[in-house]
Amino acid sequence: MSTDGSERLERLLGGPESSWLVDRVRRRLELGRPLTGSVTLGAASPEQRRAVERLLGRRAGTGSSLSVSLDEVDHVLRMSGASSGGLHGAVVLLRGPVRDLGRESTERAAAWRDAHAMLDAVVAGRPELSGWRAWLDATGLVRRVTADSGEARVVLDRLAVLLRRLPSPGIPIGRLAAETCGDAHGLDDGEPLATLAVSAARALGGSPYAGDGTADARRRAWAGVGVHLDELSPVVLCLGLAGDGHSPTGRMLAAARAAGEPCVLTLRQLRRHEVPIVERMVRICENPIVIAAAADELGPHCPPVVCVNGRPSAAVWTLLDLLAAGGARFAYHGDFDWGGIGIAAAVYERLGWRPWRYDTLAYEATLAAGDATPPLNPLTGRPCPTPWDPALSAAMTRRAVRVEEELVLGALLADLSGDGSSPQS
Known part of the structure; x- marks a missing residue:
């Protein structure tokens, strides 16, 4: 096409006011439909109406909608020299090759x-x-x-x-x-x-x-x-479980509690523990740092805590099931991010628990307390529901800030020591 033809095509059909028409035509071509009949734009702007009038060389009618005959546009483009290939060729020149969606x-x-x-x-x-x-x-x-x-x-x-x-x-x-x-x-x-x-x-x-x-x-x-399945790779980290003197796993738990040390149990060990593990209240955390800090500060005086350590392994589920069978109630804390919420929801659905500083009130309080600290990390990812407190998901979406478990470690340890005043402890 000559330079004059290119300029003429750009002037007639290349402006932003004509983009809707080019889009409609391109979509028809992609779908293999013929460029005949009319296309209509509802609530056309004055600029869009004037662009069609320049293209066709006549008034474009009245009313809020704008109807354009594709046959007429094709004729104008060919006769004016703007596009020897008519409307089809004009769209290719303006936007590049047309996809064949059917093929x-x-x-x-x-x-x-x-x-x-x-x-x-x-x-x-x-x-x-x-x-x-x-x-x-x-x-x-x-x-x-x-x-x-x-x-x-x-x-x-x-x-x-x-x-x-x-x-x-x-x-x-x-x-x-x-x-x-x-x-x-x-x-x-x-x-x-x-x-x-x-x-x-x-x-x-x-x-x-x-x-x-x-x-x-x-x-x-x-x-x-x-x-x-491999029974040795899946493990679970815990602290303060009472154990018993009647089984190898029970004796391991009892010895670890007496020493105030964390205990790592394999799926194999838990599957061979055939009786429920009896505890009244068990706290669940998401990250191992809570277990490590609790062992350092509280030692043998730490109440029972189980760490899910990310997505729960088979060993984590087995230990929690044994505790549930023994009548344990659970309190849960994790990261205030969408990954942490997903983990918490899975545990909630399976076992049920009450929040351990893990609801809307705790989230907002942590953000308020962090005003004088360096900026917190932004919250990214897809929002998840929080069935234990539906308002929490909305608050996290609105504030768009993540709060990692490490940030509230002091409060969690205070709860575990029995000195905390959290209404959820």
């Missing part, structure tokens, strides 16, 4: 079919998995746990190899992961492959595909196909 959709669908090809070949020979395979499609689980069809293909190919090995009696999950996907941690909780594989294990065991999401449910699902 892209077809290609995406083909890529997702290819991603499932190896898995579908395995399922074809395993009729017991046919319902599970349909469930994957119905729930969209694969698309939720993978970023795109390329990642899905890698994960599903590994899943297909894994399914050929199941059931596999007596094999540790780490060894199974190493032998089927070349990564001993490939079936760790939270990995996309693990999420899909445990649902397949439930299907092979005749259980509901989704399960209840707990560590015990996952353990049972794997056990149903002969796979046992």
Whole structure:
């Protein structure tokens, strides 16, 4: 196109007042629709109306809405020399090549079919998995746990190899992961492959595909196909639990309490403790620094505290379940950020607890007390509900400030020492 034509096109259709018209036309082209008929803009501004009048060389009608004939625009652009390719060509010149959304959709669908090809070949020979395979499609689980069809293909190919090995009696999950996907941690909780594989294990065991999401449910699902989990890696940190003299785990807890030292328990030890652990009140914290500071300051006089240390491991859940079975009540504190809120909500849903300086009043009080300190960190991430105190989520969203557990460590230790005056202690 000549320089004169380019300038003329820019003058007729390239300004911000005409962008709505170009957007509408481009969208039609992307969808494969013809550039015929009219498009209408409701509540058009005077500038938008004048731009159409300049383009068409006539008044654009009256009223609040503005209707433009695409056939007329195409004719004007061709006859004026602004765009020899008419309206279609003008949009390409102004905005660049037009996507073919129909073709892209077809290609995406083909890529997702290819991603499932190896898995579908395995399922074809395993009729017991046919319902599970349909469930994957119905729930969209694969698309939720993978970023795109390329990642899905890698994960599903590994899943297909894994399914050929199941059931596999007596094999540790780490060894199974190493032998089927070349990564001993490939079936760790939270990995996309693990999420899909445990649902397949439930299907092979005749259980509901989704399960209840707990560590015990996952353990049972794997056990149903002969796979046992590592019982030594998941640990839980605690302080001040009474223990007993009747079991190895109970004696460890009793000795640690007498010495005023933190105790680290493995999932293996807790699963072999077959009776409830009896305590009246147990405080739960999110970060190990609370346990360390309490051991330093209070030693053997510290009341029972359990640290979830981020997302609770199977060992954490098992210890809390043993305490709940023994009649314990719980009080919870964690970081005032969305990650901490998510952890707290998971514990609240499973066990129930009352706040330990972990509600709206405590959050606002901490911010007020921090006016003279260096600025606190901004709160980022997606807001989460706070069912124990619905107003807390709203307050955190409004204030947009995170408060880490370390910032209120002194108050928490005062509560543990029995000298605090917190109404929640």
